[in-house]
Amino acid sequence: MSIRSLLFNDVIKKSIYKQHRLFSCWSCGKDVQRVVPALFCGHCNAIQHPMKGENYFKLMGVSESYDLDENVLAKKYKELQRYLHPDKFASRAKQEQEISERYSSLVNEAYKTLLEPLTRGIYMLRLRGKDIPENTEVDQQFLMEIMEKNEEVESAESEEEIMALNKENKAKIKKLQKQVSTAFFEGDLKRVIKLLGIMKYYTSIDNQIQTSIRSKGIIR
Amino acid sequence: MAFLVTNIRRCVCLKSFSTPNIVQTASYHANVIDHYENPRNVGSLDKKDKNVGTGLVGAPACGDVMKLQIKVDDNGKIIDAKFKTFGCGSAIASSSLATEWVKGKTVDEALKLKNTDIAKELSLPPVKLHCSMLAEDAIKAALSDYRIKQQSGEKQ
Numbered sequence: 391m392s393i394r395s396l397l398f399n400d401v402i403k404k405s406i407y408k409q410h411r412l413f414s415c416w417s418c419g420k421d422v423q424r425v426v427p428a429l430f431c432g433h434c435n436a437i438q439h440p441m442k443g444e445n446y447f448k449l450m451g452v453s454e455s456y457d458l459d460e461n462v463l464a465k466k467y468k469e470l471q472r473y474l475h476p477d478k479f480a481s482r483a484k485q486e487q488e489i490s491e492r493y494s495s496l497v498n499e500a501y502k503t504l505l506e507p508l509t510r511g512i513y514m515l516r517l518r519g520k521d522i523p524e525n526t527e528v529d530q531q532f533l534m535e536i537m538e539k540n541e542e543v544e545s546a547e548s549e550e551e552i553m554a555l556n557k558e559n560k561a562k563i564k565k566l567q568k569q570v571s572t573a574f575f576e577g578d579l580k581r582v583i584k585l586l587g588i589m590k591y592y593t594s595i596d597n598q599i600q601t602s603i604r605s606k607g608i609i610r
Numbered sequence: 611m612a613f614l615v616t617n618i619r620r621c622v623c624l625k626s627f628s629t630p631n632i633v634q635t636a637s638y639h640a641n642v643i644d645h646y647e648n649p650r651n652v653g654s655l656d657k658k659d660k661n662v663g664t665g666l667v668g669a670p671a672c673g674d675v676m677k678l679q680i681k682v683d684d685n686g687k688i689i690d691a692k693f694k695t696f697g698c699g700s701a702i703a704s705s706s707l708a709t710e711w712v713k714g715k716t717v718d719e720a721l722k723l724k725n726t727d728i729a730k731e732l733s734l735p736p737v738k739l740h741c742s743m744l745a746e747d748a749i750k751a752a753l754s755d756y757r758i759k760q761q762s763g764e765k766q
Binding site for chain 1: 669674694743
């Protein structure tokens with residue numbers, strides 16, 4: 391193993407070790423101490439339950455911010471699953487297998503939620519006790535624009551057309567993402583709700599575009 | 611081997627939507643699937659026609675947009691209805707059913723249409739109730755657009 395990969399491994403391990411937890415291990419009953427990594431008991435090496443009430447950011451070990459680095463999140467995800475995936479527990483005790491299943495699917499859910507700018511925003515909104523309202527939108531000019539975009543996607547036939555729409559729509563979502571970030575930073579939740587509502591429409595259009603790209607067999 | 615067999619059966623069931631056991635295997639009710647697969651009255655009416663009312667509504671919680679139009683004859687009876695919806699199966703089914711129901715009704719009768727009736731007919735689960743609400747709002751918006759057009763027509 392080269393020095394570089396040693397250093398790299400050390401950095402990742404340290405970041406997982408950072409989540410210290412103080413409680414006794416369910417398996418051997420001994421106190422789990424500070425220096426012991428969060429995922430396993432330092433005495434008997436049994437996998438530990440995920441912390442109750444811990445939010446997805448803490449679970450994934452990333453800082454709680456709308457502007458999270460998706461590459462860092464992906465790295466953390468892979469690292470966690472390397473330790474938690476049920477495949478690693480095939481020969482372990484049944485209870486450990488169950489914990490690993492639960493923990494691993496929770497990590498999947500957390501990763502999926504935090505990765506997408508829309509679901510991340512909605513999740514952060516919910517952490518603040520707010521949600522996107524279910525009332526009906528009536529801004530005619532805006533709805534007309536959304537309707538037209540949907541129709542454009544529906545009628546796009548050539549690869550060029552659909553890819554141009556894809557590029558345009560992705561840019562739109564990116565721009566909204568920046569605005570949401572600013573609104574979160576300023577603590578303006580009303581604006582966050584408004585912006586995420588708009589983002590939802592464009593994300594729906596994005597889904598439609600991706601379906602169209604797949605059905606046309608376009609390889610990128 | 612047993613798990614393989616059940617998996618295959620499930621795939622077959624999901625593909626052949628017309629078989630009666632679809633109600634057990636699919637999460638959508640048969641009525642929703644019927645309207646989703648064979649939507650009634652998809653299309654557009656002439657927006658500028660003074661006998662046509664247009665309702666355009668959206669749901670920020672799910673990103674659905676719905677356009678519903680009605681054409682009213684001189685006796686105040688709805689003779690045609692069209693819709694165009696970009697959204698989930700329940701939203702499409704709700705607006706399809708709504709256009710079917712308002713056809714042949716008078717404007718006043720159509721105003722009484724409730725989302726709960728749509729939800730009941732389609733057996734929508736609680737999480738999908740807002741889709742039927744969107745259809746009700748679309749009808750209301752179309753009727754109100756028609757009224758405004760008629761009133762401004764009288765003034766001229």
